[in-house]
Structures are given as C-alpha cells and as structure tokens.
Amino acid sequence: xxxxxMSLAPQLRILFVCLGNxxxxxxxxxxxxxxxxxxxMAGRVTVDSCGTASYHVGSRPDARMLAALERxxxxxxxxxxxxxxxxxxxxxELIVPQDSENMRDVHQxxxxxxxxxxxxxEWFPAGCTLREVPDPYYGGxxxxxxxxxxxxxxxxxxxxxxxxxxxxxxxxxxx
Numbered sequence: 020x021x022x023x024x025m026s027l028a029p030q031l032r033i034l035f036v037c038l039g040n041x042x043x044x045x046x047x048x049x050x051x052x053x054x055x056x057x058x059x060m061a062g063r064v065t066v067d068s069c070g071t072a073s074y075h076v077g078s079r080p081d082a083r084m085l086a087a088l089e090r091x092x093x094x095x096x097x098x099x100x101x102x103x104x105x106x107x108x109x110x111x112e113l114i115v116p117q118d119s120e121n122m123r124d125v126h127q128x129x130x131x132x133x134x135x136x137x138x139x140x141e142w143f144p145a146g147c148t149l150r151e152v153p154d155p156y157y158g159g160x161x162x163x164x165x166x167x168x169x170x171x172x173x174x175x176x177x178x179x180x181x182x183x184x185x186x187x188x189x190x191x192x193x194x
Contacts, residue, residue, distance in 0.1 A: 108132025
C-alpha cells in the first residue's frame, strides 16, 4: 500500500497580554479559543495569554472574570497566569496587548523580536469609542461583563484577519 504524507498545516500563534493575566488576557484567550473551535481553523491557531507583571503567576483567572465568562457561555479551560517572556517574541507571530500601558511594556521587552504587536482595539466592533480594553479589576460584575462582551464582539473581526493570514500562507483565497 502506498500513501502520501500530507504536510502539516501552518500554525498561527497568537498571544493576548494584560497586566496580571487574570482578567482581560485570559478572557480574550478563552473567548478566542471558543470561537475558533467553531471554525475550520480550530487546529491551526494556537492561543495563549500572559501578563506583563508577575503579581499573579500561577493563579487562576479572577473569580469575577470566570463568572462573567460563564454568564456569557464561555468555559474556564484551566488557564494559569504567567508572565511575558522575551522568547514569546519568537514563539508568537501576533501579540495582542489589551491597553496602551501593556503595549509599551510589550514593545520594551520584545524589542528586536519578529512578533507583530497589535493592540486589541484594532478589532473592536464598528462604532466602539473605547481606545483600549478597560481593566475591570477594581470594578463590579457589570465591568467584567462589559469586558467579556467587548472581547466577544471583537472576535469576528480578529477571526476574519486570522483566516486571511492562514489563507495567504496556504496560497489560497480562502481557508
């Protein structure tokens, strides 16, 4: 019997970043992964998150964020907080800070790496007037729900861009 080995589909790796990696970035990771599972790209995009600070390394996401995610239909997947590392600049093609302060920190730490750093606001839905994903840490349930809603509403545009990137890598017009 003769068979041909198919080449593995190229992977695209995306890293969401916030300050402590217990609210915004793990929410973005969980939401993005859930949305990707419903697409043909599920096995082709690797999603992770981290924080620029080490405050919560090893911790689960904030319980209030987990509750907000659950209310919106997203399930916790075992994420544990970690801190951004220099090698992340080589491991991930796309790094997505949630706010301008983290954007500066990412640029400073990953200077000289090949990663493309793009703020989450680039995928906000049309008409959104926010300039960054607000940090809900010192707020209440409505603040956490608002962040989950903003991230969930931003995912279709991000997924569209990821699809186009994979398509370009494949040399196709669609994935």
